[in-house]
Amino acid sequence: xxxxxxxxxxxKDKAEGEIKENLGKATGDQELELEGKIKKKILEVNLLxxxxxxxxxxxxxxxxxxxxxx
Numbered sequence: 001x002x003x004x005x006x007x008x009x010x011x012k013d014k015a016e017g018e019i020k021e022n023l024g025k026a027t028g029d030q031e032l033e034l035e036g037k038i039k040k041k042i043l044e045v046n047l048l049x050x051x052x053x054x055x056x057x058x059x060x061x062x063x064x065x066x067x068x069x070x
Contacts, residue, residue, distance in 0.1 A: 014043055 017039030024033025 010043055010046075013039060017043065 017036045019036065020039065021033050021036030024030065024036060
């Protein structure tokens with residue numbers, strides 16, 4: 001159950017980051033855009049940490065492959 005809750009939180013944070021980034025671009029608010037980019041980058045780093053922790057290896061996922069794990 002914890003994995004499902006964590007996955008939901010990650011998806012929620014990812015969506016929030018994308019919304020903030022796009023809203024910042026649309027309105028010209030650089031602070032909001034940067035906040036969204038940072039939120040998305042934190043999720044990416046957390047995903048790579050989780051993969052390494054599970055022993056999947058040292059590699060960087062490209063966007064299309066990262067979606068499989070999100």
